[in-house]
Amino acid sequence: MQFNKILVPVAGTKADEEAMELACTLAGAKNKGLIFAVHVIPVERSLPLDSEIESEIGRADSILAHTELLAQEQGCRIETDLLQAREVGPAIIDEAIEREVNLILIGVSYKKHFGQFSLGDVVPYVLKNAPCRVILYHQRKS
Amino acid sequence: MYIIIAGGGVIGSHIASLLAEEGHEVVVVEVSEEVLETIRRQLDVKTVHGNAATPNVLREAEADRADLVLAVTDSDETNMVTCFMAKELGASTTAARIRNPEFSGYFVTPAKSPQATRKIIRPRSLGIDVFINPEAEAAKEIMGILSGFYSTPVESFANGLVQIREFMVEGEALVDKNLSQIAFPKPCVIAAIVRAGGIITPSPEEVITQGDSVYLVASREFIDELGQMFSKPKRPAKSVVILGGGRIGFLLAEGLKRHGVMVKVIESDLSRCQEIAAKLEQTVVLQGDGTDRDFLIEQGVPSADAFVATTQSDELNILCGLLAKNLGVPRSLVIINKPGYVPLAEAIGVDVAALPTLLTADKIAHFVLHGGAISAALLEGQQLEAVEFVTSPQAHIANKKISDAGLPKGAIAGAIIRNDRVIIPPGDSLVQPGDHVIIVSPLSVVHSVEKLFK
Numbered sequence: 368m369q370f371n372k373i374l375v376p377v378a379g380t381k382a383d384e385e386a387m388e389l390a391c392t393l394a395g396a397k398n399k400g401l402i403f404a405v406h407v408i409p410v411e412r413s414l415p416l417d418s419e420i421e422s423e424i425g426r427a428d429s430i431l432a433h434t435e436l437l438a439q440e441q442g443c444r445i446e447t448d449l450l451q452a453r454e455v456g457p458a459i460i461d462e463a464i465e466r467e468v469n470l471i472l473i474g475v476s477y478k479k480h481f482g483q484f485s486l487g488d489v490v491p492y493v494l495k496n497a498p499c500r501v502i503l504y505h506q507r508k509s
Numbered sequence: 510m511y512i513i514i515a516g517g518g519v520i521g522s523h524i525a526s527l528l529a530e531e532g533h534e535v536v537v538v539e540v541s542e543e544v545l546e547t548i549r550r551q552l553d554v555k556t557v558h559g560n561a562a563t564p565n566v567l568r569e570a571e572a573d574r575a576d577l578v579l580a581v582t583d584s585d586e587t588n589m590v591t592c593f594m595a596k597e598l599g600a601s602t603t604a605a606r607i608r609n610p611e612f613s614g615y616f617v618t619p620a621k622s623p624q625a626t627r628k629i630i631r632p633r634s635l636g637i638d639v640f641i642n643p644e645a646e647a648a649k650e651i652m653g654i655l656s657g658f659y660s661t662p663v664e665s666f667a668n669g670l671v672q673i674r675e676f677m678v679e680g681e682a683l684v685d686k687n688l689s690q691i692a693f694p695k696p697c698v699i700a701a702i703v704r705a706g707g708i709i710t711p712s713p714e715e716v717i718t719q720g721d722s723v724y725l726v727a728s729r730e731f732i733d734e735l736g737q738m739f740s741k742p743k744r745p746a747k748s749v750v751i752l753g754g755g756r757i758g759f760l761l762a763e764g765l766k767r768h769g770v771m772v773k774v775i776e777s778d779l780s781r782c783q784e785i786a787a788k789l790e791q792t793v794v795l796q797g798d799g800t801d802r803d804f805l806i807e808q809g810v811p812s813a814d815a816f817v818a819t820t821q822s823d824e825l826n827i828l829c830g831l832l833a834k835n836l837g838v839p840r841s842l843v844i845i846n847k848p849g850y851v852p853l854a855e856a857i858g859v860d861v862a863a864l865p866t867l868l869t870a871d872k873i874a875h876f877v878l879h880g881g882a883i884s885a886a887l888l889e890g891q892q893l894e895a896v897e898f899v900t901s902p903q904a905h906i907a908n909k910k911i912s913d914a915g916l917p918k919g920a921i922a923g924a925i926i927r928n929d930r931v932i933i934p935p936g937d938s939l940v941q942p943g944d945h946v947i948i949v950s951p952l953s954v955v956h957s958v959e960k961l962f963k
Contacts, residue, residue, distance in 0.1 A: 407626075416627060417617050424615050428631055447633070451617065452626040461626050 370500075371400045372468040376459050376489075378406065379430040382506035386474030387434055389504055391441035393470070401444045403466050404434045407458045408451040416453065424449070456492030464498055471501045510534070513575045513600070515561030515591045516582030517544045519846070520606065520643070522552065524579065524870050527887075529554050531894075532956045536570050562590040564598065573599035579873065581606040581641075589637060596636030604639040604873065608756065612640075641872050643865035647819075648760035650868055651842055655749060655815055656768065658733055658742035660840060660860040664886040665729070666897045666947050667926040671933075672732045673700065673888065673895050673949065676739035677722045683738065689713035693738070695731035696933040698923050700724040700949035701893055708892050708951065710919045724888060724949065726923030728931045743839055746770060746814035750838075752799040752829050753820035754778075754785045757844060757865070761817060762792055773808065775799050799829040805836060815840035823850050830859040888949070895923065895949045898962040902942040906961040911935045911946075917957040920950035 373390045377383040387404070394400025406427045410416055431447040438445035452458035463471055471493060478485050494501055510533045514521050517539035525548065529535045535554040538561040539545045545556045559566035561580065572578060578595040580588035585607045592603035618628045632640055650662055657663065661675045678684065683691060688699060688711055701724040702709040702717070709715065717723075727735050733742065749765055751758045754776030762772045766789065773793045776782045786794040797804045799818065810816065816833035818826035818841075826843040827850065834841040843859050845851055846866060870887060885896045900907050906914045911922045925932040926945040932938050940946060950958050 408629075416620070416623070419615060419617060419629075421615075424629060424631075427629075428615075428633070431631075432633065449615075449629040449631055450626050451629060453624065458626040 369400075370394060370470040372403070372466060373400060373470045373472055374403045374405060374459070374463050374466060374468040375434075375472050375474075376407065376455075376493075377404050377430055377434050377474075379426070379433075380474065380476050380506075382474030382476040382504065383434070384437060384474075385506060386472050386504040387437045388441065389502075390472045391438055391443040393472070394443055401446065402438055403446050403448065403462070403468060404431060404438070405448045405450060405459065405462050406430055407455045408449070409455055410451050410453060412453065416451070418451075420451075454488075454492075456489045456496070459489070459493055460496045460498070469499050471497055471499060472504060473501065474504045474506060476506045510576040511571070511574055512536070513538060513561075513567075513570050513572060513578045513595070515539075515578065515580040515588070516606075517541070517548050517556075518581070518583060520866050520869050521579075521581045522548055523866050524581065524873055525554050526552050527870055527952070530952050538566060538570050560587070562587045562594060564594055567591070567594050567598055575600040576602065578603045579606075580604070581869070585609050585612055589635065592638075593636035602638050603636060604641055605637045606641045606643065606869065607637075608642055608644060610642070610645070639872075641869055643869045644756040645760055646868040646872055647757050647844060647865045648764055651761055651817055652764050652768070654842065655746040655765070655770070655817075655840070657745060659736055659740060660743065660842070663732070664888070664895060666886075666895070667924075667931070667945050669729055670926055670929065670931050671726065671924045671947055672729050673724060673726050673886070673923065673947075674732055674736065675703070675722050675724050675889070676736050678717055678719065679740045680738075683717045684719050686717055687713065688715050688717070691717075691738075693735060695727060695735055697725055697727040697731065697735050698921065698934045700726050700895070700921050700923050701889065703889055708889060708919075710921065724893070726947065726949065727933060744814065746840060748813045749773075749815045749817060750775065750808075750810050750813045750833070752816070752818040752826070753844075754781050754794065755819060755821065758817075758819040759785055759789070761819065762789055766790070766792055773810075773813070775808070799825065800832065802832060802836070805832065811836040811838060813838055815842065817841075818843040820844075823847050827854050827857070827859060830854070831857055834858050887952075892952060893949060894952050894955050895947060896955065896958065898946050898948065898958075900940050900942050900944045900946060900962060904940075904942070904962045906940050906946070907942050908939060910937055910939055912937060914940065914961055916948070916961070917950070917954040919954055920948055920958050923947040923949050 370393050375390045390402050408423045450458050512533050513536045514525050515538045517537045525535050525537050538557045557570045572595045578600045580591040588605040592605045616630050620627050664673045699711045702711050703722045748771040750773045752775045754774050765772050775795050782794050782796045816838040818829045823845045830841040830843040922935045924947045925935040948958050
């Protein structure tokens with residue numbers, strides 16, 4: 368199966384780095400596929416959606432720069448985008464639709480919520496609403 | 510590296526000479542034929558005549574194979590367009606000198622609907638990987654100096670674990686002593702001795718003389734304690750008088766205010782005074798002449814912890830810095846643009862002379878990294894460079910002792926960092942793959958050091 372447009376949401380975790388490596392493998396080097404790495408800054412409802420949250424933007428920029436570096440090391444084509452929205456899940460879906468991607472690849476780390484393994488809010492939303500295939504890359508529990 | 514420098518002004522030609530000396534392949538693009546002719550005569554670099562913001566000129570400069578394009582012309586807009594064009598033509602990395610702070614930030618694009626996702630436009634989306642603002646760098650450097658115990662800038666490596674700082678030998682205790690006779694209370698390495706403007710690579714038999722200054726490499730937690738052996742520490746500034754309300758003065762006042770420092774700004778131009786007074790909160794802005802002794806006394810300058818002269822005129826800065834020193838201000842810092850004035854300013858007692866030109870070059874040095882290096886800093890008027898290398902398993906230096914590695918003459922290993930543990934001095938230690946090694950070396954042999962880590 369060939370994926371020529373892959374969307375990778377990144378939040379700066381180790382799982383994201385491994386997901387990026389997998390995305391590069393799936394996209395294939397030598398300019399075959401194109402990876403879109405996206406970071407979404409969630410904006411609290413107490414703030415206007417147009418607020419420029421400098422500290423968050425700076426952090427997000429360095430996450431995306433690092434992601435770009437990872438892709439370049441693997442010889443992959445990458446485009447990065449920084450978004451801000453009220454909810455992360457819908458922003459990822461909107462981006463997937465706009466970019467017409469044929470795969471969303473998400474890195475998931477092992478998280479517990481009230482003692483139970485949890486996927487959080489974003490992953491279930493993406494699985495439910497994605498217009499394309501979705502691969503969850505679960506990082507090995509350390 | 511193949512490096513294109515757009516703009517052959519003071520900063521452009523300075524960086525070109527520095528990079529050419531380091532052995533990089535450098536091309537300078539400049540509109541003025543006259544300036545180009547001077548560069549051709551003075552530097553061993555290729556030159557291209559024309560406006561770097563046009564595709565034809567960039568093609569002639571072979572931007573497609575450039576590892577780095579540095580746009581340092583006087584115009585922010587030209588620099589931005591040059592980077593954008595170069596990136597489109599295939600340059601790997603771009604850096605632009607942007608002085609207008611409004612250009613260097615991020616901006617949120619208007620959305621299609623009130624609840625729709627906003628896209629944030631970043632400098633990188635415009636094809637600019639690094640923004641360099643010399644004035645902001647100068648303000649940052651001065652703030653760093655004012656918040657510390659010493660008047661010299663500090664360079665940090667290995668996530669801040671190791672620091673390199675220059676100390677003037679002020680007391681008599683160490684004068685006429687061999688380095689081997691000095692009992693340092695904590696582990697450290699003397700990476701270089703500066704004597705009469707020249708650099709001496711220290712040997713154990715080297716004798717410290719009056720007027721020397723030393724570059725000390727040590728763990729972050731010990732550097733201030735070690736520094737006390739050489740220079741008397743000064744208390745961090747809590748009240749600062751800034752002469753000149755230009756870009757540097759304004760940025761400095763703004764930054765110091767954020768850190769709770771009491772700031773007074775003296776500016777001669779009334780309209781500029783009104784402009785900055787409206788922008789700066791809880792800051793006293795005074796209109797007056799910085800050379801007027803009575804005015805300075807009247808405004809309480811003698812009781813300030815530090816005086817910083819940031820006007821456009823080097824001569825005025827030096828004069829006012831000296832006047833402040835004469836009035837009893839413990840720290841007097843001046844901004845100087847002409848490198849030739851630095852020794853003069855230091856000789857007459859002005860503590861630090863920060864050059865925006867050198868600071869820009871320093872920022873670029875961090876960026877133009879050598880193979881295997883992850884961080885670099887220029888020292889002593891750019892005669893020395895401190896570089897942090899990461900040892901790869903294939904490196905020539907791997908599994909060898911530093912003393913047996915064959916470091917070129919003049920180069921000194923300052924520290925090894927292994928799993929966040931600092932090893933100083935590293936002399937007999939075996940360099941293992943994955944180790945971070947900090948080397949201080951004259952600029953001319955950095956290339957040979959680099960080969961050891963390949």
